[in-house]
Amino acid sequence: MSRRDSVGLGRVARGGAVNMAGAVIGAALNVGLVIAVTRAFSQETAGAFFSATSVFLIVLAVANLGTSNGVVYFVARLRTLGAAGLVPRVLRLAFGPVVAVSLALSCLMLASAGALAEWLGDPEVGAYLVLLAAFLPFAVYADAALAATRGFHDMRATVLLDKVARPLAQLALLGGVALTGAAGLLTVAWAGPYLPAALLAGWWLRRIMRAAPPAPPAPDPDAEPPRVDARTFWAFALPRSVASVAQIGIQRSGIVLVAALRGAADAALFTAATRFMVVGQFGTQAIQFAVQPRLAELLAVEDRAGANTLYRTSTAWLICLTWPLYLPAIVYAPLMLRPFGADYSTGWGVLVVVSAGMLVSSACGMSDLVLTMAGRTGWNLVNNLAALVVTVAVSLALIPSAGAVGAALAWAAAIVVRNLLPILQLSRSMGLHPFSRTWLIAVAACLVWFVPAPLACRAVLGSDPLSLAVALALGGAGYAATLWRLRGTLGLTGLLRRRARAEAVVEDPGKTVPTPL
Template sequence: MAAVIVRRGLAGLSGAAFGAVAQVVLVIVVTRTYPAAEAGAFFTATALALMAAGIAKLDAGNGLIYFIARARSYDYRGISGYIRAAVLPCLVVAVAAGIMLFPRLGPAAGLLPVIVAADVLLAAGRGFGSVRPTVLLDGLLVPGGQLVLVSAAALAGAGGWWLLPAWAAPYVPVLVVAALWLRRRVEWTPYLPGTARDLWRHTAPRSLAGAIQAVFQRVDIVIVALLAGPAPAAVYTAATRVKVVGQLANQGLAQAVQAGLVRALADGERERARELYQAATAWLVVLTWPLWLAYAGLAPWLLRVFGPAYGAAAPIALVLAATMMVATACGMVDVVLTAAGHTGISLLNLLAAIACTVLLDLALIPAYGALGAVAGWSGGMLVKNLLPLWQLHRRYGLHPFGRHTLPALRGSLPRRSA
């Protein structure tokens, strides 16, 4: 079991590592090329686009993973109906979001449906237990393409209006390839009655939670821009961009074990679920804590890479690093909670987290700017992780660390020959 987690997890983490580095380099390119106000406007616009896409996804991808992972080979014939039932409502919401945000996003607003559909189809692939399409397309092609196209636009002297289409364009080939991969894997069958009802009965509570999660991840950038201006938003984005490393690492491991967790909890195999959770948490801590410690210690020098004025944001980095160490030590608590079917509880947890973030932001940003924003994000992040951690302990006796932790790490090490 540990070997499977390590193999699939490392595949996901390889994409996560590349994506994180590409995103950081992209921020460096933008902050070094454009004034802080213009860079902040670009970062705010991309945050709005990703928030809108996150809302429009309706968490249909996780719903597909749940139903595909629980299916057996004899009922795979109905999978195409689940995919259609998942994609169509998301496209409707994405088109509406694109129309509303066109004044702010320009031509990039037209690509919101592409971003949403690509994410849902990649999730369907993970439901079959395959993380390769997600790693290659979402982990490598998207961030790599964004870095190349945005850098080319910046070198060509393009204004901020054209940076957004360059940033969104890589999702087009992702959608095409993901659709072709599924077309080869899934038999196209007539729509079975009740498919949409079953899918959305499970997914609807999580749809709101997914929207709140999308807002939670990026609302701080938008609030900083609104309350303090685009220049502080650029400083805040640069200082906190490294948090995508932890988020993508968590995402990479979650993609590797999510389908297994769903099966284990559906079959009542609590010990197997505990093993998956503890092994993934151990690897998340081992792989990310050295990064957070290094970032906290070297932040005053590292932040100057974005520009001389960005070095003063070192206190933001300290708060970020400490918070992410606590969050990674909790493991992928929300993934475990939703895999167990508690989508309603997950929704309440996210509501509490975003309420904490927004209240702290409104109270602290006017006085402390970007530092107040990271304090608000930190409060919400702690609520988001510690609350479900307590719930898992109370309901299932699950802990992020335990007797499976060391065997998971030892099982991945090369064995010495006798």
């Protein structure tokens, strides 16, 4: 059996494909949501709405307490180590505190809404935050429950509920609000779908736990059972919680700081110009969700060679998925912003900077996730806090003079810090890194097909939709043929198999360990 078969790349690829289908739909719905708001309302109203929802998402990351990563890590790890009976205890340890904290933070949002609105210079933000606070506990519970389903290698709940159903409901409700012009209902339309999503996520998790197949036997029957208590769980989850807050702060603080330093109109411009970053992040997240439980399993039995294979191959997948999006976006930046409205095309500089930053991020792979699944949540915390400090410092220095472009430069600087630090740490401590011959092939394929074609088409046909369509058709055709020819090298053959293997070999002194499907 090949190394790639032994680490379960076929199953991971198929899980990634399921997530990818949802990511494509979710990304389209996310962009459609922003277009609906920017087209129907003024830049000031749109900026106030985006600022309020950014505050909500930052508070959501705080209330989550790191449980999304914690439950995936412990559920996958316990099942691999033959201790599936401890999974319900893990979920009780996780869910009780996060629900209590979310209720407390919901009350805090209500109490501080006026002060936040005053700081952001827009009273409309305060009204939005009051309405958003009511839905915070439901959003927190939905995130935790969906993470638990991924620990069982079930990606369908996340795809159907989080990537498709909820954003589709948000878009439909926001479209209705846009038609009426009732700006006061924007946040209710956006946050309302979290309520049914939470109920359905809880039902799905209970269904999975009742129907879950027996876990594999422990790799070493004589070994002491893994310890799972409140101290063990929260020692892992809480550092990741702070890191997650820092991470969402890196992504969302730009909108809030631009609103505070330059006004709501500039915040709306920054939000629109960074939507294509979110599209790529949906795809990245789809692969991460599929890779995460398998990484936890491999590292649980100290199979570093298998983890390195998965790390390097998934990095190539990220490059192949996201670079064909960001390279043309750099060439056609002004055109890409036209759907948001004529006033938003001036944000093309933001799109160029953000796209360049995302190229670097994809090329570094999911180093942050590998560090977490290796149990190094303390290092992960330090890295994300360092990146957040860079974001805030550069933002405060550049936003007053450069506006949204300054926020984009701050974000790009943070991305470099956040990706390079874990690569250095993983390489020195565990011998893991994302670079390989496969990495070079993925980069070369993207550069060959998505740099010359867009540049030539823009030079000959100009910067209009027809030119972009021709560039994508030419580059996409050659790229698809290249991926097909290199499917074995890039580890994509698992996507073509109709049936997964029932077992995967985990090489831990030569033993064969059945892996949960």
